[in-house]
Amino acid sequence: xxxxxxxxxxxxxxxxxxxxxxxxxxxxxxxxxxxxxxxxxxxxxxxxxxxxxxxxxxxxxxxxxxxxxxxxxxxxxxxxxxxxxxxxxxxxxxxxxxxxxxxxxxxxxxxxxxxxxxxxxxxxxxxxxxxxxxxxxxxxxxxxxxxxxxxxxxxxxxxxxxxxxxxxxxxxxxxxxxxxxxxxxxxxxxxxxxxxxxxxxxxxxxxxxxxxxxxxxxxxxxxxxxxxxxxxxxxxxxxxxxxxxxxxxxxxxxxxxxxxxxxxxxxxxxxxxxxxxxxxxxxxxxxxxxxxxxxxxxxxxxxxxxxxxxxxxxxxxxxxxxxxxxxxxxxxxxxxxxxxxxxxxxxxxxx
Numbered sequence: 302x303x304x305x306x307x308x309x310x311x312x313x314x315x316x317x318x319x320x321x322x323x324x325x326x327x328x329x330x331x332x333x334x335x336x337x338x339x340x341x342x343x344x345x346x347x348x349x350x351x352x353x354x355x356x357x358x359x360x361x362x363x364x365x366x367x368x369x370x371x372x373x374x375x376x377x378x379x380x381x382x383x384x385x386x387x388x389x390x391x392x393x394x395x396x397x398x399x400x401x402x403x404x405x406x407x408x409x410x411x412x413x414x415x416x417x418x419x420x421x422x423x424x425x426x427x428x429x430x431x432x433x434x435x436x437x438x439x440x441x442x443x444x445x446x447x448x449x450x451x452x453x454x455x456x457x458x459x460x461x462x463x464x465x466x467x468x469x470x471x472x473x474x475x476x477x478x479x480x481x482x483x484x485x486x487x488x489x490x491x492x493x494x495x496x497x498x499x500x501x502x503x504x505x506x507x508x509x510x511x512x513x514x515x516x517x518x519x520x521x522x523x524x525x526x527x528x529x530x531x532x533x534x535x536x537x538x539x540x541x542x543x544x545x546x547x548x549x550x551x552x553x554x555x556x557x558x559x560x561x562x563x564x565x566x567x568x569x570x571x572x573x574x575x576x577x578x579x580x581x582x583x584x585x586x587x588x589x590x591x592x593x594x595x596x597x598x599x600x601x602x603x604x605x606x607x608x609x610x611x612x613x614x615x616x617x618x619x620x621x622x623x624x625x626x627x628x629x630x631x632x633x634x635x636x637x638x639x640x641x642x643x644x645x646x647x648x649x650x651x652x
Contacts (some may be wrong), residue, residue: 303652304432305630306367307344307352313370313631321428321436328388328442329380330396333450334624334649335430336373336458337634339484340574344370344424345635347576351424360418361400362426371650372398372423374430375445375453385439393445395453396430396437397460397603398422414464414600430454431627433652443603448611451624454649455617460599460606461485462492465547465572468596475544476500478534479519480559482510484646485572486549487517487620494518495614502537504530504558507643516619525558534562542567551575557582565589572596623648 306316323329344352352366353359375395378388388394400420401408407415422437423429445453462485471477477493479486482505493501494517502521503514511522523533535542542564548556551573560581563569569591586593599606610617622645625633634648 302433303627304369304429305371305627305650307348307370308367310348311345313345313635314367315628315630316367318369318432320434323380323382323436325383326385327382327436327438328378328385328394329434329436330376330394330442331379331434332371332374332376332430332432332652334375334454334651335371336454336647336649337630337638338373338458340372340424341370342635342638343576346639351421353425359400359420359425361402361420364426368424368426369429369432370423371430371432372421373454373457374398374423374435375450375456377450378442379434388439388442388444393448393450393453395443395445395456395603395607396422396435397441397443397599398430398437398457399441400425400427412600414598431630431650431652443607445607446611448607451621451649452610452617455620455647456603456606456610458484458647459488459492459610459615459617460602461572462488463606463609464599464602465489465570465596466492466496467602468594469545469547469568469570471496471498471545473497473499476502476538477545477547478502478504478543478559478562479547479549480504480555481548481550481573482507482514482517482522483549483642484620486547487513487646489547489549489572490514490517490519491615492609495609500537502534502543504534509643513619513646530558531561538564544568545570547572549573553580557585560585560591560593563589563591566591568592568594570594570596620646621649622646625650627652
């Protein structure tokens with residue numbers, strides 16, 4: 302079968318590799334759609350980062366580059382292994398793409414998303430969604446019901462947002478501010494609206510992304526180049542600040558604004574994965590007792606995220622900005638997202 306494999310910086314190749322074999326307790330999924338994630342872009346531009354380099358195999362998979370990329374994928378069940386009797390061939394499913402040890406303290410306490418040896422299908426080995434077939438343990442297979450598989454490919458990034466909103470403790474009576482209207486900022490905005498938070502404010506400077514933020518459900522979109530964004534936010538919240546804020550950019554100045562925009566005793570959730578050590582003015586936290594939470598991916602959030610989409614509380618099609626074939630993944634996928642990142646949200650690949 303054909304697969305898009307990551308060899309190193311700026312080096313993704315379409316290879317012909319063996320089809321994976323189904324094992325007891327596993328499900329073989331024929332991938333229909335897989336989204337290109339910002340993490341995939343980071344690997345392409347600067348990797349290996351999360352992908353295990355040649356001299357450091359992943360502790361659980363034992364694999365190194367080259368690896369098949371793709372962790373935002375959905376498809377149909379092609380085969381089930383011995384002991385699997387609750388999904389059927391032809392079922393539409395999404396795969397929660399985790400590789401975990403199951404033994405560390407985090408895993409034993411249900412926080413498997415911060416496993417000490419955490420890995421991801423499509424980044425750490427065990428195949429990936431930019432290929433025709435993926436085999437995964439039954440526990441990671443989530444039925445989509447009547448949802449189509451192109452929507453299914455968006456469940457993973459939406460689950461990231463659902464998890465962050467859940468951790469924040471946001472309530473309908475709260476105000477929320479999202480810093481950054483890239484893909485994660487947009488799905489966070491949509492998830493906040495799905496949770497009935499009416500006053501959702503987005504901070505974004507790019508005109509195209511401002512428009513997308515409004516479609517995603519932002520009640521107000523603030524331009525940080527139009528004046529002090531913290532003052533703008535305080536004006537909208539009667540001087541209090543937002544009850545919850547979400548940093549989705551991974552930029553020091555943005556994190557500072559997010560903290561200073563949060564009301565006394567409020568919560569600032571960091572959703573971004575940072576490419577450098579963040580600088581934080583600790584007194585901005587201490588003097589107003591701001592809670593800062595880190596939010597990583599998702600844990601036990603896929604079923605609720607699927608229900609959120611199935612109920613119509615989020616329109617996932619607003620995030621799909623392109624559909625391409627596997628052979629076009631570099632030029633029409635990765636290079637397109639890099640050169641036109643403000644215009645694109647999610648490009649789906651059909652393996």
